[in-house]
Amino acid sequence: xxxxxxxxxxxxxxxxxxxxxxxxxxxxxxxxxxxxxxxxxxxxxxxxxxxxxxxxxxxxxxxxxxxxxxxxxxxxxxxxxxxxxxxxxxxxxxxxxxxxxxxxxxxxxxxx
Amino acid sequence: xxxxxxxxxxxxxxxxxxxxxxxxxxxxxxxxxxxxxxxxxxxxxxxxxxxxxxxxxxxxxxxxxxxxxxxxxxxxxxxxxxxxxxxxxxxxxxxxxxxxxxxxxxxxxxxx
DNA sequence: TATCGTTATTCCTTTTGATGAATAACGCGG
DNA sequence: CCGCGTTATTCATCAAAAGGAATAACGATA
Numbered sequence: 001x002x003x004x005x006x007x008x009x010x011x012x013x014x015x016x017x018x019x020x021x022x023x024x025x026x027x028x029x030x031x032x033x034x035x036x037x038x039x040x041x042x043x044x045x046x047x048x049x050x051x052x053x054x055x056x057x058x059x060x061x062x063x064x065x066x067x068x069x070x071x072x073x074x075x076x077x078x079x080x081x082x083x084x085x086x087x088x089x090x091x092x093x094x095x096x097x098x099x100x101x102x103x104x105x106x107x108x109x110x111x112x
Numbered sequence: 113x114x115x116x117x118x119x120x121x122x123x124x125x126x127x128x129x130x131x132x133x134x135x136x137x138x139x140x141x142x143x144x145x146x147x148x149x150x151x152x153x154x155x156x157x158x159x160x161x162x163x164x165x166x167x168x169x170x171x172x173x174x175x176x177x178x179x180x181x182x183x184x185x186x187x188x189x190x191x192x193x194x195x196x197x198x199x200x201x202x203x204x205x206x207x208x209x210x211x212x213x214x215x216x217x218x219x220x221x222x223x224x
Numbered sequence: 225t226a227t228c229g230t231t232a233t234t235c236c237t238t239t240t241g242a243t244g245a246a247t248a249a250c251g252c253g254g
Numbered sequence: 255c256c257g258c259g260t261t262a263t264t265c266a267t268c269a270a271a272a273g274g275a276a277t278a279a280c281g282a283t284a
Contacts, residue, residue, distance in 0.1 A: 078259025190229025
């Protein structure tokens, strides 16, 4: 039936009580926070406005059983952003299921 | 770690040459077209504007290797909309991988 | 030829979302 | 006590999407 390339595609995220909690964008943000130590720089590094990044962190911290990111304002360097242990655990968990998802999609694409 | 309910959630669709082709909304529209025989009624039955439904059908028909929906204007009843054989095949295919996707998500949710 | 209910298309309004600018608050260090 | 760079927050503006209204086109039927 084909000449064109048919593929199964999708998006995956984690919900808490039915509310959006962690998707690929937020995970990328968390990773950048971990490596850069600054929310502003993390946002800039992925072409995200600071405000959007800030609200994302707030939403994550409120939804999670414990905060994923610790934000400090003032002090040395003006402030900092750090991933908590809970944050690191969730990043790792997401990466695992995201990897399984890639496998799933390639498997389903074989149907066509 | 829990009191709150963590679940893996997601969306699944089919792409053709990297472009969005069939998602759950369009599949629902196709099903309603099949059962009602009218694009206008199919759109109304799922709270969709006629225009949006019409453009969705146009997009699908252009992307697909063969049209999924046949539209006729004028004549008995004013016109009609019918699913083609190709359309029925794609609906069935989508439903199968969508079912697999549900299984996948429940499996991944067990991680939490 | 007039009727009818649908398909086909355009236009305008509303609404939602994204974006950037601007500014306050903070606390360590000089 | 002032400067610095960050976090924290509000405001206004612009773009994009959504929605509804209105109307033309169509062809079997009577």
